């Protein structure tokens with residue numbers, strides 16, 4: 099069986115040909131009006147004007163050459179939108195059970211969906227008494243309980259404030275790790291994408307502008323993300339050790355080790371896989387390793403690319419044993435240090451955030 103999602107879709111505002119992974123989270127990003135929501139609606143069978151092909155892990159939901167076009171209710175798709183649309187007169191439990199009647203073959207049980215989204219304590223509650231984050235967790239569980247072969251999420255966290263977002267993110271991590279279900283996740287927020295996604299599909303004007311793994315997308319000069327004050331790279335690392343005297347955790351990745359202050363009670367289990375977010379403005383470069391510095395993290399790197407960022411500032415893509423980092427430095431530093439593509443230098447990292 100092919101384990102991917104094959105799309106060849108034509109619609110008045112969309113012309114998309116793409117093969118996406120058949121598991122994990124693929125983020126769909128792009129400017130407002132790029133066609134992200136329309137793409138999800140075409141896949142779900144909600145756009146009658148959509149022609150072409152939608153094949154999900156070997157099952158054709160639509161193939162116009164073979165006159166196949168399943169109606170939405172026959173597509174094994176779970177939908178989660180920005181606003182949770184729960185029935186206010188039904189309990190959480192009854193909301194979860196609502197979609198089950200039409201599900202013949204169940205691959206995810208209601209209990210499993212309740213466990214994955216941490217809803218056991220909320221089942222008897224009315225949705226009107228839930229916080230925004232809790233409502234959205236119920237919506238996700240309801241979509242999962244229908245045993246979909248594909249989960250489509252359209253900005254599921256966009257209506258939540260930062261602390262509610264932070265509360266829901268770990269549940270999304272968990273369900274993508276524990277289920278082999280593919281998820282298409284529309285988002286405007288690159289911080290969410292960096293946290294969750296493995297692949298990213300960038301749409302522009304209804305067409306695929308780029309498709310690559312999240313590490314590449316964040317560093318590409320032809321895309322908007324590796325520009326400006328908020329540009330960052332993410333590094334896949336694992337928890338390697340904790341020094342109780344200095345209260346420092348060590349995270350290892352292919353390019354070296356990163357040390358971070360962490361209080362004793364928030365120390366992660368050994369070998370926990372994490373993503374570290376390193377902002378381009380927090381990385382400085384030196385030609386020799388700096389010993390007389392308060393900066394703990396110095397990583398040997400090679401300069402892979404140099405791009406003008408704005409007046410007087412350059413964005414450098416760095417290669418740390420195959421791992422991409424970004425550094426945003428002034429034109430003056432670039433000239434004074436004689437930085438060139440291919441040069442071996444040392445990246446000093448001033449700040450790092452652990453995403454998971």
Ligand SMILES: Nc1ncnc2c1ncn2[C@@H]1O[C@H](COP(=O)(O)OP(=O)(O)OP(=O)(O)O)[C@@H](O)[C@H]1O
Nearest residue numbers: 110111128129130131132133134135136137147286
């Ligand atoms: N059948 C159609 N015919 C013409 N225009 C359409 C049709 N369907 C959608 N549009 C328009 O196409 C544009 C893209 O819509 P869509 O909602 O998919 O973009 P989006 O990338 O999800 O945007 P946002 O990030 O703002 O939600 C919108 O302006 C929408 O009104």
